[in-house]
Amino acid sequence: MNNLLQGINLYLIGMMGAGKTTVGRLLANELQYGFVDTDEVITASAKQSINQIFAVEGETAFRQLETDVLSQVSAYTKLTVATGGGIILKRENWSYLHHGLIVWLDASAELLYNRLKEDTTRPLLQDSNPLLKLRSLLQEREPLYALADLRITLKEGETPEEIAQRVLTEIPSVLKNPLAFRG
Ligand SMILES: Nc1ncnc2c1ncn2[C@@H]1O[C@H](COP(=O)(O)OP(=O)(O)OP(=O)(O)O)[C@@H](O)[C@H]1O
Ligand SMILES: O=C(O)C1=C[C@@H](O)[C@@H](O)[C@H](O)C1
Numbered sequence: 548m549n550n551l552l553q554g555i556n557l558y559l560i561g562m563m564g565a566g567k568t569t570v571g572r573l574l575a576n577e578l579q580y581g582f583v584d585t586d587e588v589i590t591a592s593a594k595q596s597i598n599q600i601f602a603v604e605g606e607t608a609f610r611q612l613e614t615d616v617l618s619q620v621s622a623y624t625k626l627t628v629a630t631g632g633g634i635i636l637k638r639e640n641w642s643y644l645h646h647g648l649i650v651w652l653d654a655s656a657e658l659l660y661n662r663l664k665e666d667t668t669r670p671l672l673q674d675s676n677p678l679l680k681l682r683s684l685l686q687e688r689e690p691l692y693a694l695a696d697l698r699i700t701l702k703e704g705e706t707p708e709e710i711a712q713r714v715l716t717e718i719p720s721v722l723k724n725p726l727a728f729r730g
């Protein structure tokens with residue numbers, strides 16, 4: 548698997564809870580790539596949780612940190628990058644994402660809700676109706692996620708290992724089709 552992508556980075560995008568971090572680690576291992584999670588880089592360097600950064604500095608400041616991290620990461624090769632769910636919101640970020648192959652882990656709002664209903668670490672879900680919030684975020688962001696090179700529609704009950712294998716199986720189909728991938 549180690550030359551499947553010939554060194555180009557793999558960027559995982561998708562909603563919070565889609566499994567970018569979980570599946571990203573497995574993919575990095577399979578590809579013999581390094582693994583970077585933009586949320587983890589931000590919290591480690593700020594020495595604050597994402598909740599704290601949103602509460603103290605605000606979402607706009609968080610988004611700037613996210614862009615800074617992404618721009619630094621995109622200077623490297625042989626990385627699997629788990630991005631934050633909102634990375635797709637800034638046009639500038641796409642210029643970095645397009646340095647690599649972009650995979651969208653596409654999950655329904657219901658699936659995401661089942662995974663995150665007990666979770667308190669996603670500030671945007673600290674809402675009186677988190678399912679409705681997930682639905683509205685997904686609806687708003689879907690056209691942006693859809694700009695990915697590869698869309699992996701998640702099925703209920705599929706394990707992270709199965710999803711990672713599906714990503715690896717489908718990568719050649721986008722790499723071989725010059726209309727589907729710029730590379
Ligand atoms: N295929 C799966 N089946 C069941 N649970 C999963 C699966 N993938 C991830 N999870 C669980 O769902 C939760 C969210 O996963 P993860 O943190 O990887 O999502 P994420 O896309 O990185 O979210 P964020 O954008 O907030 O960083 C975690 O508790 C994780 O263990
Ligand atoms: O979807 C989002 O906007 C977010 C997703 C997470 O990865 C974090 O980046 C943060 O909680 C915001």
Ligand SMILES: [Mg+2]
Nearest residue numbers: 567568586629
């Ligand atoms: Mg994550």
